[in-house]
């Protein structure tokens with residue numbers, strides 16, 4: 379059969395662009411100083427160990443897993459704060475939607491307080507807000523969840539550092555090589571340019587890639603505003619010509 | 627010239643101090659989902675040798691991390707992955723291949739109850755030594771760290787492994803070896819920096 383009649387073969391993941399991704403050692407973010415490897419990373423093409431991943435089925439999800447307003451609330455109650463919808467797509471570097479990706483998210487409450495034993499910020503807990511949710515992307519890579527907009531919060535780094543309002547994301551695609559954790563920021567937040575954690579990003583383009591715009595098209599009138607946040611995972615190399623059995 | 631229309635991978639950001647809220651909420655006392663994902667790698671009787679793998683992630687001062695999350699991914703005892711992308715055969719149906727640990731709240735020690743992995747081929751067809759892939763995130767780690775857990779008691783396979791044998795500083799190879807303990811468990815400590823810094827992979 380002519381190779382023109384067959385789709386190109388996946389040939390491992392595109393190498394991670396280390397010039398684009400943050401460095402390990404970023405001294406203004408102080409905790410990185412003693413937690414950053416100093417030796418060069420060992421570079422190798424991906425193998426089966428990195429090109430496979432567990433399967434997460436939609437059946438494992440509970441009805442409220444993607445609704446942080448209700449998933450920890452007492453019956454008839456709901457979390458306090460500005461009601462928002464966060465939606466978007468998980469794509470790969472080739473621009474294709476990634477279906478079946480596990481997306482987990484966690485955040486502070488509307489006052490900037492996390493539900494955690496080691497958290498000491500004086501802002502109060504919201505008894506109806508747990509602060510975590512999860513979903514699995516649809517066939518086109520899309521996802522959506524409802525929450526309250528988190529508040530900014532102070533953190534021990536410099537004498538007076540504040541995190542911009544943000545939501546943490548963990549994304550698990552189709553290969554262990556794609557594993558990614560990142561954070562979403564909100565359009566227009568004046569803390570973005572002051573934050574040492576945002577500061578590990580190397581370019582304005584990288585900051586923009588993590589900043590979600592207000593999306594009036596997806597708001598629910600008289601109910602919730604919406605923000606759109608796409609995420610991109612590493613893509614598979616594609617080739618007609620490579621026979622990996624004969625060499626790298 | 628035309629622009630190349632590839633997208634850029636989303637920039638990574640630290641998992642922060644509260645990654646456990648998002649990924650292992652029940653561990654932090656948030657009762658949700660009916661349990662944390664990745665807690666149990668065995669869902670029934672499994673094939674092969676069952677093992678316990680333990681370790682601690684240390685920072686550059688030798689202090690254990692207590693806010694890290696470690697994930698591992700591996701094939702079953704026959705070298706098959708329980709993955710939709712596995713085309714070589716069907717993996718052990720009672721084995722998930724994937725584990726996630728928040729570490730002990732006090733000591734930071736992570737524990738995985740798993741099976742000794744079988745060998746899987748390198749892209750050029752040579753066999754790799756049995757190994758588990760690991761991924762570590764925490765506050766202060768800007769981009770998740772990939773490493774591999776090989777086994778000290780697989781000396782012959784390790785010597786022939788296409789990756790281990792190509793490491794320039796062979797004196798660092800032991801940082802990738804899980805060592806069998808007197809109680810039968812395997813120990814794999816991770817050192818983020820310092821003289822015993824673990825080899826991390828750009829893979």
Ligand SMILES: [Fe+2]
Pocket residue numbers: 485486541544546642
């Ligand atoms: Fe945070």
